[in-house]
Amino acid sequence: MFLRYVDLNFYNDHTFFLWGPRKSGKSTLLRNHFVDAPLYIDLLFSREYQKFSTIPGLLVDTVVATGAPRSHIVIDEIQKVPTLLDDVHWLIENKGYRFCLCGSSARKLRRGHANLLGGRALRAEMFGVVAPELGDEYDLQRLLTFGYLPQHFTNSKPEELLHSYIADYLKEEIAAEGLVRNLPTFSRFLEALALSDGNAINETKVASECGVSRTTVHGYIEILLDTLLARQIPAYIKQAKRRITRSPKIYFADVGVVNSLAKRGSIAPGSNAYGAAFENYICHELSAHTSYSKQRYDISYWRLTTGIEVDFILGDMNVAIEVKSSNNIGNRHLKNLRELAKDHTPQRKILLCTETRKRLTADGIEIYPYKQFLDELWNGEILC
Numbered sequence: 001m002f003l004r005y006v007d008l009n010f011y012n013d014h015t016f017f018l019w020g021p022r023k024s025g026k027s028t029l030l031r032n033h034f035v036d037a038p039l040y041i042d043l044l045f046s047r048e049y050q051k052f053s054t055i056p057g058l059l060v061d062t063v064v065a066t067g068a069p070r071s072h073i074v075i076d077e078i079q080k081v082p083t084l085l086d087d088v089h090w091l092i093e094n095k096g097y098r099f100c101l102c103g104s105s106a107r108k109l110r111r112g113h114a115n116l117l118g119g120r121a122l123r124a125e126m127f128g129v130v131a132p133e134l135g136d137e138y139d140l141q142r143l144l145t146f147g148y149l150p151q152h153f154t155n156s157k158p159e160e161l162l163h164s165y166i167a168d169y170l171k172e173e174i175a176a177e178g179l180v181r182n183l184p185t186f187s188r189f190l191e192a193l194a195l196s197d198g199n200a201i202n203e204t205k206v207a208s209e210c211g212v213s214r215t216t217v218h219g220y221i222e223i224l225l226d227t228l229l230a231r232q233i234p235a236y237i238k239q240a241k242r243r244i245t246r247s248p249k250i251y252f253a254d255v256g257v258v259n260s261l262a263k264r265g266s267i268a269p270g271s272n273a274y275g276a277a278f279e280n281y282i283c284h285e286l287s288a289h290t291s292y293s294k295q296r297y298d299i300s301y302w303r304l305t306t307g308i309e310v311d312f313i314l315g316d317m318n319v320a321i322e323v324k325s326s327n328n329i330g331n332r333h334l335k336n337l338r339e340l341a342k343d344h345t346p347q348r349k350i351l352l353c354t355e356t357r358k359r360l361t362a363d364g365i366e367i368y369p370y371k372q373f374l375d376e377l378w379n380g381e382i383l384c
Contacts, residue, residue: 002133002150004126005292005378008033011100011122015092017078018102020126021228021253022169023149026102027076029126034074034100038066043077052081059087063097072100079103089117105173107226127288128254129153131374140370144277145267147256148284162260166190173227180223185212189220193230193250194261198279200235200247200303221250229253231287236300236313241343245303255280269325269354278325279311282352282370286312289377297383308339313346318383320346327354329367337365348382 004025008018020026027042034040039062043049052058063073073091078084078101091097101121128148131138146158155161170187173179180186192209196202207217224230232248252258255277264273283299290297297318303309312321320340324333329351337349341363349365352373359367376382 002129004029005130005133005288006124006126007292008100008124010294011124013098014122015072015088015097015099015117015120016101016122016124017106018100018124018126019106019228020104021128021149022104022173023151023165024126024128025150026104026126028150030074030076030100030102034072037071037074039063040074041076043075043080049080052084057087059084060091063091064095069095069097072098074100074102076102077104079105079107085117089120092117092120105227107179107223125291127291128284130285130288130292130378131371132378138371140281141267141269144255144274144281145259147254147259148281149254149256152254152256158256159260162256166257166260169227169229174223179227180220185210186220186223189217191261193221193224194252194258196250197252197255197258197262198276198283199249200245201232201250202247224250224252229257231283233283233312234300236302236317238316239344243305245305245309249301251280251283253284255284275325278370279323282312282321282323285374285377286314293378293380295383302340302344304339308336310336310340314383317344317346319348319350320344322351324351324353327356329353329355334361334365338363350382 006029008029018026018030031040041048041052043052075084088099088101092099129150142153146152146162149165152158152161152165170183174186175183189206189210192206196206201221203214203217203221207214210217225232230250230252232250234248235244235246237244237246258280259267259277267274267277286299290299297315300313301309301311302313302320310320311323313319314321320337322333322337326333333351337351340346341349350373351365351367352370353367355367355369358369358372361367373382
């Protein structure tokens with residue numbers, strides 16, 4: 001078991017939602033943290049789901065029966081019974097209870113106009129495992145091959161788990177919630193989009209490959225974002241001096257899922273698949289850090305229409321990061337950051353790579369071994 005980095009103590013005095021992709025470890029974290037919770041409702045359990053979805057007022061009666069508010073009431077998989085949020089709202093306002101409301105998708109809540117508590121609840125997010133959680137078990141090759149979900153990272157047969165994970169996602173998140181009408185088409189869409197992981201989204205191209213309309217693809221992408229299977233990275237468009245790309249890039253939340261969908265097979269160092277997986281991994285660490293650290297800095301990317309691109313811009317051009325899975329960095333790897341410097345003045349220009357020693361170029365580009373960068377990122381030394 002990993003000691004997870006997310007700090008639930010931050011929410012001790014508040015009701016909060018905890019969102020995260022399937023199998024990211026949310027339920028395990030909650031059961032370990034809220035061992036003294038007066039009530040723990042798991043709506044994934046069919047009996048619990050049936051009771052609380054069919055008996056009006058049952059939640060209020062059950063919660064009040066626990067006595068005076070002492071600790072958080074935990075409701076896991078809250079998206080399965082959105083109407084419970086009206087009772088949660090009433091209990092917060094009238095009885096002073098606090099809740100932890102956990103789920104893998106806010107889509108059903110938002111699309112069904114569920115009560116999202118009108119600012120009365122904070123928002124926390126759970127990610128797959130990150131560097132400081134792994135300690136001596138850190139293994140980049142395994143992360144890039146099988147992804148960041150705890151069960152997959154530690155299991156002896158992760159390939160089988162990944163296939164099951166995708167099948168369960170399609171069956172339980174997509175089909176059961178009625179999010180799409182044509183499941184085989186959505187499955188083909190997932191495979192097509194996996195090939196675009198880390199790239200600007202070309203909805204027309206994906207639509208052509210899947211034999212559906214561009215509007216349908218746009219809706220499918222929204223489903224991935226809402227169910228936290230993917231995230232978008234917007235383009236940095238401020239003070240543009242040359243023609244730039246404005247479309248967002250998309251990254252799957254777990255690179256193991258990408259590898260399985262895209263049928264990448266072996267992720268060998270030096271291959272294109274390795275480079276793409278390495279970039280996805282850095283996106284994962286940055287996304288988790290901005291959430292867990294509560295710094296909430298923006299993550300974007302910069303790209304000229306000519307194809308020159310810098311992978312990640314942190315904040316308002318505070319840090320520019322180019323990711324290269326190479327252990328022999330030369331001038332050709334630095335050209336994108338140098339092109340960026342013609343239009344902008346980032347406070348730091350960083351090239352992440354697999355070299356073993358940090359060094360500095362004459363024009364101020366910091367060439368960072370990726371593990372040293374991650375250690376400094378999580379220690380609060382990158383964005384000062």
